[in-house]
Amino acid sequence: MPDSTAPYPSSALPDAAEMRAGAVLSIDLGAIQANWRLLQARLGSAACAAVLKADAYGLGAAQVAPALAAAGCENFFVAHLHEGIALRAHVPAGARIHVLHGCFAGTEAECAAHDLIPVLNSPGQLAAWAALGVARGRRLPALIQIDTGMARFGFTEADLKAAIADGRALAAIDPRGVMSHLACADEPGHPANAAQRARFDALRALLPPLPASLSASSGIFLGPDFHYQMARPGAALYGVNPSPGEMNPMRPVVRLDARVIQLRDVPAGTPVGYGHTARTAGPARLATIAVGYADGYPRAGSNTGAAWFAGVPLPVLGRVSMDSIILDASALPEGALHEGALVTLIGPQRDIDAVGADCGTIGYEILTSLGRRYHRRYIAAEA
Known part of the structure; x- marks a missing residue:
């Protein structure tokens, strides 16, 4: 700086x-790139995505996204549909933009029109996304989120088992991965971390083999057992310490x-x-x-x-x-x-x-x- x-x-x-x-x-765009590269190196073969919700944490997605794409980032996450629509103009055509909140009822067609990938958090979101795919004669891509112990987003165990038992909606989408989110990743010794990882493994085993993502910024520093195929850092990219109480590596x-x-x-x-x-x-x-x-x-x-x-x-x-x-x-x-x-x-x-x-x-x-x-x-x- x-x-x-x-x-x-x-x-x-x-x-x-x-x-x-x-x-x-x-706002130091070179530092954001360096932070992404540091996290990618720590992840090894797992992909390092970038969370650009809330206008890249307030720093300007229109400026931050091209810098991250130039550094090699190919996967981006936003919270809302309108954020994904705005972001599409600032990343390469092949970049994958995921919408963490999924689609609100009635917005599914707009999500598909902008080549966005919703994170399906509930049976209702799954059913609506599947119905759009059936109507268009093709399976539309999505991520499936499982609640592993945060009570915030994602399918409960009962929801997931019911969807699998029925099978029709899951068969009508193109699942690109399964994800969850850690509640206590910034506390490495917290027992919830291991408990959530175990629950994530147990629940995703009910689905066909899919790429998995569990960690955001702090979870990357819990070690390889938490890396899976992709991590989704946000705040660490922008210089926030992912390991409170320790020297900031960002x-x-x-x-x-x-x-x-x-x-x-x-x-x-x-x-x-x-x-x-x-x-x-x-x-x-x-x-x-x-x-x-x-x-x-x-x-x-x-x-x-x-x-x-x-x-x-x-x-x-x-x-x-x-x-x-x-x-x-x-x-x-x-x-x-x-x-x-x-x-x-x-x-x-x-x-x-x-x-x-x-x-x-x-x-x-x-x-x-x-x-x-x-x-x-x-x-x-x-x-």
Whole structure:
């Protein structure tokens, strides 16, 4: 990522659009590619897919998808049908796009028209997809999801056995694979991981042999027994640590630099921000920056965490407002910071997971909440 001491996130001078923006979100496409390659290497012969739901976790599927395709990714996952339709224009013609939520009733024809592969989660979805295939005289591709212990998506054991016993709907589709999802993969020692894997093996054995997928980001790091034929990483591609409590093996992808709107010197005991939840302990220099909870920096980050400038932490003081945050810039030398300068909220000193911890949440939520008001700078892909 760019040098943390530079006045702007790269050596290039800012353009007019960047100067108008209250903050700059830098997104390193080369780092996303490197993260995908690292995960693919760890998977060995298993395929490494990429989850691009929620607009590639908020970073822009139109930019991220071509970079991943250039790195060699051929399988993509989204949550909703409309995400898959939009993604189709940004990946090669032969790329496989899977829709995790399957098709809502009445949307099956649209899904097929855009060459998307639904993940069938229920008997109703299976029946509707099979009926469309029968009407068109061909078996349509799909993945089958089994619930192995999360009570969220997928066929229950009873559902699966009933579908197999009947046989007609399963015979009318082209099943490309069977999948499930781990509930506790970010806790390697949790007994649910082995229990879900055992249940996955038992239930998929009821079906004809099919390629299997159980793991997302954290599951890849549980070892080869969890890899099967394909894994579906999402957050790890974007720099979130897949192994909490251990050193993050992924390259950082995002950096958030906010512009200073105003500087002021205040005496000791000055109340700061809404509700006067903070007061200055001594004479202080305050810096108000142009990021707030409307930009995805949570209000829960009030009076915790910090921004950084020239390697110096500038603690958040008072409540996070809709459009602004007040920082204590007293530790900086006189004249070091000026109005219009950029300070770093997410970057080398404080990564996405640490900011999540500051705000009482996880890096996933911070990442996917980053707002649309930022000026976005994409750092070029490596391939």
